[in-house]
Amino acid sequence: MATFRKNVEEIRNRVVLTEFVVRNAHTTDYPGNYPGYDDKWDMQKFQKSFKIDVVQLNENFMEFDMVGIDAAIANAFRRILIAEVPTMAIEKVFIYNNTSIVQDEVLAQRLGLIPIKADPCLFEYRSTDEDSAKQEESEIDTIKLHLKIKCSRNPRTSKDSSDPRELYENHVVYSRDIKWVPIGNQADVFADSNIGPVHDDILIALLRPGQELDIIMHCVKGIGKDHAKFSPVATASYRLLPEITLLDRVVGEKAERLKQCFSQGVIEVEDIHVSVESTGILPPNLLVTEAIKVLMAKCQRFLSEMDTPNIE
Template sequence: MAAATKNVEEIRSRVFLGEFGVKNVHTTDFPGNYPSYDDTWNMQEFQKNFRIDVVNLDENSMEFDMVGIDAAIANAFRRILLAEVPTMAIERVFIYNNTSIVQDEVLAHRLGLVPIRADPRLFEYKNPGEESADEEASEIDTIQLQLKIKCSRNPRASKDSSDPKELYLNHMVYSGDLKWVPIGNQADVFADSGIGPVHDDILLAQLRPGQELDILMHCVKGLGKDHAKFSPVATASYRLLPEISLLEPVEGEKAERLKTCFSKGVIDLEDVHGTGKKLAKVVNSRLDTCSREVLRHNDLKDVVKLGRVRDHFIFSVESTGVLPPDVLVHEAVKVLMSKCQTFLNELNSVDME
């Protein structure tokens, strides 16, 4: 009975990679899937097992482990990061003069996709359907940017030069040319915020002498599910933690081949008691990409067990730069909590009826 229970626990907690498919794929912890096995959800067990371990964190990217949750919850975090954490982006583009070869609508689309460094938590959503005329822009819901640039010939350029960089001035228009124009008291409130494009080197247009751009832009608060320009992440993905087990000792030439079947750093070779014979050892399964290359070798495929831990998710979050990645994850948690609270309120209202 104990052996059967242990077998069911392994099936529930692991996904195994076979030669021609994947075994034991389960996407839910919903109780009752396994006869004669008590898999009732327990709050105390969940609190004991759940954890988040930050593996790597820098200015624009973050890798962390989320352990002890169901795949549905992990995917909810991913989808919220992509589509439901608000940011500020260019929504209205007022083109007063555009004599470049780039059409107005193409230029407006390019401008809309430029990531804007501004904390959306400090702004409110603009009222739906409200016209964004110049005089109606408010300091509480709008950031105003301006692009005013004109190309001219460089009087100091060499007569024999053919390089546009030397011949012309302001012929390359970059996102760094966008200037923040404070509305109301924004100059005082956001004096230290550094509002503007995240990157200054995004090419927007190329000009020639006499051509110019005179554009005013309004940035508003929005969600990625309404338009991709509001998505705060370049990537937000997760994968299950790989688990590699050697079922028997692998030595010599077989060990050398086994090492080449996995990603660098997964398998290492150690000397057996100073005899010079090499023994394969699993060092870091996390680095494996689960390519299943080892299954192509008839003498190796039966000595290795390939699996993934079903409730251990390795998250990778890369911010566009509008907010640090750890702040984005924190905001995603808050959004999920808000959704849960809304659902509970609906249940309570049904019960009261």
């Protein structure tokens, strides 16, 4: 029995090389796949073997290794980070004046994709009901932003200058020109939050003398699966890093084919690598924490549905 158990564990952890494909056998396993082998999930065994090693962490990027879990769990975190961790983003754009060459629809889309720095935990979701949709925005569910700028000639420029940066004032509109307009008691509650665009150098439009923009924007809370603008990550990826052992020499064409099956620079490692790059709205380590909370809630809902009797 001990020999059988050892052989099964070797099969579960091996990398299988077929004629044109390399795959990890463990990623397709499920409990009960091997007759006579008890491979059901065990909490104590998981707690002993699971660990997280943070490889790199800075303001907008986090890279860490998760050891002792299946690749499906890493992929679940990736999908949750992309689509289910909430953020605040521009939802409504009220254009009162736009005399630039950028069409209203294009301008509204550009504004909607600007990452907004605001803690979504401090706001509530706006209801999607028809009655509530007619209600005015409040301080608990909406952030109001204002963009008002007009281009004019610079009276102090020399007559021989041809540089637009010298000839015109306010001819380049950046995200830094968007100003936060507090609603209700937001000025007191979020006095230290510095609400506004994450980056101040995002180009919005180019103006010429006489052209101007006067725009009001409303930011609401949402998730990435509703619209990509709510996604808090620029990239979230994972890769399986198994230990690879070649039992025989591989030469010639087969060696070239084998090399192409792997990413460049593959070495001997034993864990799953996950990286998260934030858009700057929230720190990457906080995004991972929020993703874990979402996954836990999903599991709890699933267990509750399993316990609920099916009454027809």
